[in-house]
Amino acid sequence: MSRAAHPEPNGPGNRADLGKDPASVSGMFDQVAARYDVTNTVLSVGNDQLWRIATTRAVAPRPGERILDLAAGTGASSISLARSGAHVVAADFSPGMIAEGRRRHRDVRNLEFVEADATDLPFDDDQFDAVTMSFGLRNVKRPKKALAELLRVTKPGGRLVICEFSHPPQPAIRSAYRFYNDRILPRIARAVSSNTEAYDYLNESIKTWPDQKTLADWIREVGWSQVAFRDLTFGIVALHRAVKPVVNPVSGEKPADRLDS
Template identity: 80%
Template sequence: MTDQPNRADLGKDPSRVSGMFDTVATRYDTTNTVLSLGNDQLWRIATTRAVDPRPGMSILDLAAGTGASSVALARSGARVTAADFSPGMIAEGRRRHGGIPNLSFTQADATALPFGDDEFDVVTMSFGLRNVIDPKKALAELLRVTKPGGRLVVCEFSHPPQPAFAKLYGFYNDRVLPLVARVVSSNADAYQYLNESIKDWPDQRTLSAWIRQAGWSAVAHRNLSFGIVALHRAVKPAGRLDG
C-alpha cells in the first residue's frame, strides 16, 4: 500500500481510487487533453460513434468522470445516466452539465451497480474499467443491467502491437508524462498511478476474453492511435435472463 494519500496503487483500494479522482476532478479533462496530445477528443468521438446514441435510448455511461463523454451522448436525445465512483467527479459534472436535458448524474460502484436488471439499451465505460478492483465483476454487472440484445462499448488503454511504437510510447509514459503532469495537473502523483495501471493492464485479446467470459457475445475490438487505446464492443445475447 502506498503511503501517499492522494494517489492509488495497483491494489486499487476503492476508497483510495475514489479519493484520488476527487483530487483531480477540477482539471481532469484539461489534463487528459494535454497528456494525450489531443487524442482524447478523437477517442471520445470514436466511442460516441460506436455507442450510436439515438432519441429514446437509455444509456449508462459508467466511469463518466465529469460527464464530458455523457454530454456528447445526451445531445442525440438519448436518456443518459452518467455514473462514477468518485463523488468529487460527480459534483464537478453536475456543476458543469447539470442543466442539460436527458442527462443525470449518479454515484455508483461498478461492481455493485444501483440499477435494475435489463435497464439500459447501451452501457459504455471509457478509461474506467482499468481502475476497478474487480473488472470481471464489473463486466458481469454491466451485462446484468443491459437489456437482452443491448450493447457494450468499452474504450480503454491497451498495448501497441508494433514493437518500435510500443517502445516510443513507453518512453513517453515513463519520462515525458510525469514532467507534463506536474505542470498541468492538480495532483501529479495520480498520473504516476495512471502509468503503472496502463503497464499492468492486459492486452486487447485478454480483455476480449474477459468480456466473453462475463457472458457477452459478438465480442470485437479495434485499435485506436496505433493500439494505445482499444475500443471493445459486444452484445448481450437476446433472451438471456439475469437475476
C-alpha cells in the first residue's frame, strides 16, 4: 500500500466511512497511533484491559508456539501473548501503528511486527499454532475473506480467537450502550483523541456490525470447526473461538463440527 494514500501526520483529521476503503482506514489509524491505546482505555472505562486478559486466556499461548496477532495495532495485545514465551507476529495494515509498536516494543525478542493486509496475508499455509484478531475484523472490507485467510495460515488443529464489539442481548443494556456511544463517547473523544472524527467512524462501524450469532456463522461458513462464542461486559464485546479441522490422512474427511459451551 503506497504511503501516498495516507494523509500527512500533521494534516487535517481523517476518517474512514462504512465503505471501508483500505487506504482510508489505514490512514485514519496512522493518525491516531500515538494516543490510540490511551484513548481506548478512557473510552472503554478500562474494560479494554479486561477484554485483553480474556482474549489472551482464550488463545492460551504456550512457549515455542508461533502466534499471529492480526490487526495488532501498537502491539498491546501482542505483548500480552508474548509474555508466555510464544513467538508472536504482530500484523497490521497501518504503517503508523506498526512504527509505533516497533518503537515501544523493540527490545522484545519474541515479538516481530509485519505490515499486512488481512485479506491477503504474506504468510505460507499452515504457519501458526494460533491466530487472533481483536477489534480489527470490523474494519475489514471483506471480513469473510479475512477469516478464510486466517484459516489458511493456521496449522491443522490450530486455534482462532476473535474479540470484537457486538450487540448486548438485554434491551436495557443495549439502550444504555447506545446512549453512551451516541451522547457520551463523542464528548470524551473530543477531549482525549488526536482525531475525533475517527471515533465517529468507530461508533458507526459498531452499529452496523452483525450480532454474535451471525459472526459465528461466518466463521463456520469459511471452514472453521468447534465454533463458539461468549459475551464479555454484557455482550458489548463477544469472544469467538474456533479450531482448524484436522483432515483424516486416510479418508480426507474433516471431523464434524461441535459447538463448545
